Amino acid sequence: MSVVTPALSMTVAGIDFASVLLNASGAFNAPFFNQLYPLNQALGGIVTKTVTQEPLAGNPQARTVELPGIGMLNSIGLQNPGLAYTLDADLPALKAYGLPVILSISAHSSAAFAHMVETAFSHPNGHLIEAVELNLSCPNVEKGGVHFGSAADSVREALNAVTSICTRPIFAKLTPNVGDIVAIGGAAIEGGAAGLTAINTVLGASIDIRRRKPALPRVSAGYSGPGIKPIALHAIWNLHKHFPETPIIGVGGVSSAEDVLEFLMAGASLVQVGTICFREPMIFKAITEQLQAYCVAEQLTSLGKLRGCAHV
Ligand SMILES: Cc1cc2nc3c(=O)[nH]c(=O)nc-3n(C[C@H](O)[C@H](O)[C@H](O)COP(=O)(O)O)c2cc1C
Incomplete structure (x- = not known):
């Protein structure tokens, strides 16, 4: 049971999140936090690191560059223990925190995405998965090396393949x-996202000088990190403008309760926090407390009332 005040809760795609605040995939370590x-007391849900069907060792070192004040560069290369390990070990461990768990997956083709989803939900721990986040930013061998998520057709196809077998x-x-991120978002929605x-x-x-x-x-x-916030906000704004009925999970550069409020007002239903938590591990708790204080000060019974309010 969550102890976050009800004003922070949000129901998205039929899932009850006790808070609008989630972690961003890959930039989080649940046991540490x-x-x-x-x-x-600080999160409404947990997103797993992106997993692939087979384990991946990731890219050679060095993999990160700190960009003081504005964020960081990473080239981790999707290092992960593979789907089987995540289903066997990670899922039950994450579920023990009492929050909805979103499984983040990546694959190189629509068929491979579908296979992963089939594997995940036929696993004995499949019932622990509340939702799936398709990481559509990986290279697509089917389309000759462009990024999977850059082509509307492959995005629509991947969503179609997955939503046709997953409830x-x-x-x-x-x-x-x-x-045009709106065109790609539209293709994902057409595919059933x-x-x-x-x-x-x-x-x-x-460059290392x-x-x-x-x-x-x-x-x-x-x-990633604070420097990309305006880019993320712009994307959220335009996606919400074109698809007002579709829930948006906003992520990118969030480092304060004010940033969360901006994302909600631009149209996000939930907000993920990534890079800043490496530098400020207390950030989830701090943002939660500030959001709670904001709701009291504004006599706001639900943050949901702010969703997209800056558009009208
Ligand atoms: C070290 C690191 C690893 C990441 N790994 C993943 C990942 O596995 N899957 C994914 O979808 N996004 C991954 N991301 C991207 C984040 O989830 C997020 O979309 C991005 O960093 C922007 O949010 P932020 O500015 O709050 O970090 C990673 C980001 C970082 C910094």
Whole structure:
């Protein structure tokens, strides 16, 4: 049972979240944070690290660059223990925190996405999965190396393949590294997505001037943290404007309760927090307390009343 005040709760795609605040996939360590404060006093749900069918070792070191004041670059390369381990071990451990768990998955083709979902829900622990977040930012071998999430057709196909075999809500996590995120979001909705998660990391790079070389071996990396907040907010705004009925999980650069409120007012139903928690591990608790204080001060019985209010 959560102890967050009811004003912070939100029902999205039929799932009751005790708080609008979730962690962002891959930038979170549940046992570590739970040592600092019970997770159900600070979060409404937990998103897993993105898993692939088979374990992945990830990219060679170095994998991260700190960008003081504005965030970080990462090139982790989806290091993960694979779907079987996540289903056997991670899911029950995460579920023990008493919060809805969203499974984040990545695959290289529609068929592979569908296979993962089938595997997940036919597993004895499949009932512990409240929803699935499709990480659509991985390279797509079917389309010759472009990012899966950059092509409306492949996004629609992937969603179709997954939603046709799964009764749980599917959220499509969108990459901002596209010309028209609204077109990609629309394709995901056509394919049956219950909601959109926006945004994943923004493409970036850094040069190590001492070595006169790229700071990261792969040069390209994912930029995250406070500097991308306006990009995320812009995406949320436009997605909500075009698809007002579709729940949006906002993510990107959030580091304060004010940021959460901005995302809600732009149209988000839930908000994920990632990079800032590496620097400020108390951030989930702090934001929760500030949101609670805001609701009291504004005599707001539900944060849901703010959703999209900046549009009218
Ligand atoms: C170290 C690191 C690892 C990440 N791993 C994943 C991942 O496995 N799956 C995913 O969908 N997003 C991943 N992300 C992206 C975050 O979930 C989030 O979309 C992005 O960082 C923007 O939010 P933030 O600015 O609050 O970090 C990762 C981000 C970071 C910094």
